[in-house]
Amino acid sequence: MIRILVLLVLTLQLSHTAAQTDDERQIKAFYDLSLSEGKAYDWLNYLSNQIGGRLSGSVQAEQAVSYTKTQLDSLGLDKVWLQPVMVPKWVRGTPEFAYLESKPGYTSNVPICALGGSVATPPGGTKAQLIEVNSLEDLESLGREKIQGRIVFFNRPMDPKLLNTFQAYSGAVDQRSRGAAEAAKYGAVGVIVRSMNLRLDDYPHTGSTNYGDLPEKDRIPAAAISTNGAEFLSTTLKLDPNIQFFFKLNCKQLPDVQSYNVIGEIRGSTKPDEIMVVGGHLDSWDLGDGAHDDGAGCVQSMEVLRILKMSGYKPKRTIRVVLFMNEENGLRGGRKYASEADLNKEKHVFALESDAGGFTPRGFSFDSSESDFNTLSGWQSLLEPYQSAHFTRGGGGADIGPLKKPGMVLAGLRPDSQRYFAHHHAQNDTFEHVNKRELELGAAAMTSLIYLADKYELGTAQ
Amino acid sequence: MIRILVLLVLTLQLSHTAAQTDDERQIKAFYDLSLSEGKAYDWLNYLSNQIGGRLSGSVQAEQAVSYTKTQLDSLGLDKVWLQPVMVPKWVRGTPEFAYLESKPGYTSNVPICALGGSVATPPGGTKAQLIEVNSLEDLESLGREKIQGRIVFFNRPMDPKLLNTFQAYSGAVDQRSRGAAEAAKYGAVGVIVRSMNLRLDDYPHTGSTNYGDLPEKDRIPAAAISTNGAEFLSTTLKLDPNIQFFFKLNCKQLPDVQSYNVIGEIRGSTKPDEIMVVGGHLDSWDLGDGAHDDGAGCVQSMEVLRILKMSGYKPKRTIRVVLFMNEENGLRGGRKYASEADLNKEKHVFALESDAGGFTPRGFSFDSSESDFNTLSGWQSLLEPYQSAHFTRGGGGADIGPLKKPGMVLAGLRPDSQRYFAHHHAQNDTFEHVNKRELELGAAAMTSLIYLADKYELGTAQ
Secondary structure, eight states: OHHHHHHHHHHHHHHHHHHHHHHHHHHHHHHHHHHHHOOHHHHHHIIIIIIOOOOTTSHHHHHHHHHHHHHHHTTTOSEEEEEEEEEEEEEOOSOOEEEEEEETTEEEEOOEEEOBTOOOOOTTOEEEEEEEESSHHHHHHHHHHHHTTSEEEEOOOOOTTOSSHHHHHHTTTHHHHHHHHHHHHTTOSEEEEEOSOSSOOSOOOOOBOOOTTOOGGGOOOEEEEOHHHHHHHHHHHHHOTTOEEEEEOOOEEEEEEEEEEEEEEEOOSSEEEEEEEEEEESOOOSSSOOIIIIIHHHHHHHHHHHHHHHHTOOOSEEEEEEEESOTTTTOHHHHHHHHHHHHTTOEEEEEEEOOSOSSOEEEEEEEOOHHHHHHHHTTHHHHGGGTOOEEEESOOOTTTGGGOOTTOEEEEEEEOOTTGGGTTTSTTOOGGGSOHHHHHHHHHHHHHHHHHHHHTTOOOOO | OHHHHHHHHHHHHHHHHHHHHHHHHHHHHHHHHHHHHOOHHHHHHIIIIIIOOOOTTSHHHHHHHHHHHHHHHTTTOSEEEEEEEEEEEEEOOSOOEEEEEEETTEEEEOOEEEOBTOOOOOTTOEEEEEEEESSHHHHHHHHHHHHTTSEEEEOOOOOTTOSSHHHHHHTTTHHHHHHHHHHHHTTOSEEEEEOSOSSOOSOOOOOBOOOTTOOGGGOOOEEEEOHHHHHHHHHHHHHOTTOEEEEEOOOEEEEEEEEEEEEEEEOOSSEEEEEEEEEEESOOOSSSOOIIIIIHHHHHHHHHHHHHHHHTOOOSEEEEEEEESOTTTTOHHHHHHHHHHHHTTOEEEEEEEOOSOSSOEEEEEEEOOHHHHHHHHTTHHHHGGGTOOEEEESOOOTTTGGGOOTTOEEEEEEEOOTTGGGTTTSTTOOGGGSOHHHHHHHHHHHHHHHHHHHHTTOOOOO
16 A cells, blocks of 8 residues: 555656646746747837827827737737727826915925826816825814815825835825815815825826715815925925915816727637636826836736747637726726626636736736635746746736636736836836836746646636 | 653744744844835935946045945944055046948947956057957857957847846856957957847946956957947948947056955954954946945945844844945955955854845845755745745855855845846946835845844854
């Protein structure tokens, strides 16, 4: 019996080693292709520098749809198409303008930008005293008496002690996403929010603010101020609490317009009905060129299919790249894709999103069953040589979220997060801040994960 | 017996857990201090932007000595001093100039820079036909006949498929370090070397070239060309092998001058005679401001002692920060420090260098005994929460190399290497390419390692 067990263990180990070796070889080939014949960086150059910021409903967003569709068409995929989706169209209008006024005529300009979705100020701007707070809870303790007629200045910084900057972001972003809605309830006339940025610099960072069910007439204008500006404001307020703040926003919400998700697929050789998605979002904010958020994720996802084709690997399942429209201010693309999948009774088994910047990949986070996570953990050693083997449980990504069903696995690429919020939603989210090799390493890690999930049939459909 | 064993195991596990918890707490405190009250970035700002490139023997190198000494003086260390060392003084002179000439009057400029240590061209420059090669070995197979009177163009790129870019550098840098000496033996009149850079861009990257024992009269001028320039040269040569290349270098080797290593220490509380060094090199090349190479390593090393002081931890051993002079073109500082240590019969047990850029730390490499490496591996779990737990065997750093004796442990910080060679020795090795948090994470990882090596008395002296 012992002898049989030993033999069995040896056999298992041998077959394991053989399988490992095939996988190791295949993954090495993906990395070699990505690092020496990659196309992601060129695509990103075009998206960033020839097209630019791609806010939903903008000319640039439509150019990006057309460009990426053309590029996918050139890859020899089995099918490439556009999936129509109606998207909100919010426009920034005339550049924003703000200053502090210590006494009439004595003013200092500060760099601000409207938060996405904000209403405009009255045409002549809004001028009022400021009240500085650190949290939404502060509003309640201050009460209407102290807030009425004022501009609320939310100034809680992201926590620098948190290693994962996305945690630091989560811990501060309620000021941006709900500050205006909450402050309006206490009679505030406007909201200024410290930018979601761990650096001290002069770039204001935009991002959505959400009024919830607040009636339109009660909505108040909301803007982000750069971190340096926030420090200046706070210091000045301590010296003179009666200082006046002026700001002017010209932004507008227009009627929804037609846009598209861009989709391409390699049809599965033996299980074409099982669909695996890899994607990012094609829209971006309008201040920078959206290179990290999320041009990087889009070109990496396109690159996954290109590398699979070049490598000669024939997936069993259907591998689909989806470039989602409107993640930033509506998630309409993600919702539309999921509802169409339902309508068409498509069986999605796995989805991977890259939407955390084009930095050196450290690993992936997974939204999966315990047992699928155990399977995934068994693959870590394959990514360890590439130092991208940090696997955690967590979300996949906003756009693929609506696809989630029991049995399905969602995954998110997790790049090094230290630099991300220095660029996120700001004027300096630009191509020159993306490193070619870091971008390519992400594409290679994603290809490797898609390959393993296909080969070992991770995830099931309901 | 089983019961006793179980008890023993439980006891061991408990004491292990308690010790771990103390270490975890201490390391968390180091990270918190570094990320929220760090000084490294401010120091680096001064070194880079107020002082600038710090080539040995330059005014800036002396300013850096004076500045860092003053800063160490302010930290309340037990002793701060300058250690005199004579250093070579090589100066670049008038900016370099080069062009391709397809026929008289038809020229295209290309960006070059003299390699450190190169001799000048004749005052009127050097003009000759080019011969492109990929390796030192190519020289032998071509022979004197094909090389005599020509400029040898070394154009082997760094291998993009190697994940660790330092490996790619090692695989290509012989062209720069020995190309001129070798080509001279075959009668070449000059050498142009493709920059050690994985990116395609317009920056030439300098770095030492070494003539070995070649008599002065036989030495030929050597320059680096940007990677874009190298591609252009190579393409043009294919179209017209008879093209002429002109370049003019005005650099000079002057007599050695006085400089200093900058040293500060916290005296050990119980084992003051056991010395642990943490350091980087204060000199840099002259093209950029030396922010990554190696301003980052210097300020991180200073920060280690500052964090230890702030945290209240009292090291048993003497912890010494050493800012070495002249790593780039002589290693005189490292050699001098080691020879003085010998003369003074100092017992060095551990040395850590940071000289691979101020990027997100991934771990450390160690030059140590097998058993010390096992001890070190036991500490990896303490750095895993900070994703800096990639421990490998390998070198520590050039400056601490001369200190090495049996029993001693040398360590090197290993940051993410993807971006490093885009800046290394070039005009764009500048402060704005260093991220504050990444720099601080390195300092915190280094402090943690120094703490553990002190507390658990890693390394022995002969």
